[in-house]
Amino acid sequence: xxxxxxxxxxxxxxxxxxxxxxxxxxxxxxxxxxxxxxxxxxxxxxxxxxxxxxxxxxxxxxxxxxxxxxxxxxxxxxxxxxxxxxxxxxxxxxxxxxxxxxxxxxxxxxxxxxxxxxxxxxxxxxxxxxxxxxxxxxxxxxxxxxxxxxxxxxxxxxxxxxxxxxxxxxxxxxxxxxxxxxxxxxxxxxxxxxxxxxxxxxxxxxxxxxxxxxxxxxxxxxxxxxxxxxxxxxxxxxxxxxxxxxxxxxxxxxxxxxxxxxxxxxxxxxxxxxxxxxxxxxxxxxxxxxxxxxxxxxxxxxxxxxx
Numbered sequence: 001x002x003x004x005x006x007x008x009x010x011x012x013x014x015x016x017x018x019x020x021x022x023x024x025x026x027x028x029x030x031x032x033x034x035x036x037x038x039x040x041x042x043x044x045x046x047x048x049x050x051x052x053x054x055x056x057x058x059x060x061x062x063x064x065x066x067x068x069x070x071x072x073x074x075x076x077x078x079x080x081x082x083x084x085x086x087x088x089x090x091x092x093x094x095x096x097x098x099x100x101x102x103x104x105x106x107x108x109x110x111x112x113x114x115x116x117x118x119x120x121x122x123x124x125x126x127x128x129x130x131x132x133x134x135x136x137x138x139x140x141x142x143x144x145x146x147x148x149x150x151x152x153x154x155x156x157x158x159x160x161x162x163x164x165x166x167x168x169x170x171x172x173x174x175x176x177x178x179x180x181x182x183x184x185x186x187x188x189x190x191x192x193x194x195x196x197x198x199x200x201x202x203x204x205x206x207x208x209x210x211x212x213x214x215x216x217x218x219x220x221x222x223x224x225x226x227x228x229x230x231x232x233x234x235x236x237x238x239x240x241x242x243x244x245x246x247x248x249x250x251x252x253x254x255x256x257x258x259x260x261x262x263x264x265x266x267x268x269x270x271x272x273x274x275x276x277x278x279x280x281x282x283x284x285x286x287x288x289x290x291x292x293x294x295x296x297x298x299x300x301x302x303x304x305x306x307x
Contacts, residue, residue: 006113007105008121012128014098016135018070018090021098024135025073025088034134034142035127043073050227055146058215058227058247078226082106100128112281154244156211156233159252159272165279167271169290175301177259180267181238183297183304184255191216192303193296196289210235214243249282250274267294 014021024030028039028049040050040059045067050059065085066074073088084106091099102124107113126142133139173180183189187206194201198221205215210232218226227247234242241255251271258266269290273279 004109005105006107006109006117007103008117008124010102010121010124010128012100012132013093014100014132014135015095016098017096018092018098020135021090021100021131022070022073024131026067030134034130034140043067043075054142056247058229060227061225078224083224100131102128111277115277153250154246154252154274158234158242158254159274161272161274162276164276165273167273167279167283167286167290169269169287169294171267171269171294171298172260173265173267173298173301174263175265175298175304176263176306177257177265178238178306179301179304180257180265180297181241182306183301184241184257185235185237189300189304193300194218194293195296196292197221197296208232208235249278251278251282267297269294 016024024034026043028036028042032038035053036051037054038052041047043049043062043064045064048061048063050061052059060077063076063083064073065076066072071090075086076083077086078084084104086102086104089101089103091101093099104120104124107116126145130141133141183193185208187203190206191201191203195218200219201216202219203214203216205213207213212232214228214230214232216228218228220226228245229247230243230245230253232241232243233252234240239257239259241253243253245251245253251273254268254270254272256268256270258268260266271279271282271286271290273282
């Protein structure tokens with residue numbers, strides 16, 4: 001193994017034959033009894049499916065790379081905008097039992113990577129224990145086990161954070177404060193510019209009020225889908241919009257629009273995090289992408305008409 005890359009390994013032996021274990025993993029009707037709440041389809045080679053979990057509203061895309069009947073399942077999924085590869089290997093053992101080995105790799109050996117290693121090692125250990133309990137005893141160990149994850153991760157107010165917990169982007173645009181606010185607050189405009197270069201958006205819900213949800217999927221230029229879920233916290237027309245990004249990575253966005261003249265506005269875009277570690281994990285790719293976002297905003301502002 002490359003010493004600069006991390007790899008998770010978790011194992012358990014299940015007192016069931018390999019064909020039953022295999023079906024318990026690839027069949028969403030069975031997997032929903034111990035791991036997910038639902039799936040868009042069966043795990044089949046070359047397919048991209050979406051897993052949903054009981055504790056979270058968003059879905060997680062899973063790209064199935066390889067399937068060997070009763071032996072191997074390989075897939076990619078997203079870990080905070082960085083794909084990792086998961087292999088689930090089945091090995092036949094005496095007494096009609098099966099050794100299940102899960103490996104996940106792709107993260108760099110870094111402080112962020114170590115946090116991923118700890119969290120996902122725990123996650124795969126739980127997966128294997130739940131799989132064993134379901135196949136051997138028909139028990140759903142996961143039910144209610146992670147309800148604490150449903151608790152709010154961000155407050156319904158503007159976060160007060162230190163500078164090392166903030167990513168700040170600002171831009172002066174030659175458009176009125178009202179035009180800028182409209183580009184941020186109307187989905188027919190927002191969906192055209194939100195995100196870095198090459199991204200498009202499909203909006204599912206846009207309830208523009210405090211407490212309202214904004215649910216959408218960002219489509220990357222490489223075809224990868226990124227489900228997003230946010231909740232609006234504070235809206236002051238035409239000067240401020242605040243919302244919480246309530247799926248990983250967790251953060252709050254505070255966007256303010258300062259009127260410099262009738263046709264000039266200063267846009268301040270703040271991403272706020274609860275810890276420097278969470279901030280640094282996003283900062284390494286977000287700063288440049290946020291500038292691209294502002295470029296796209298300026299382009300779309302040319303299409304905004306104030307009646």
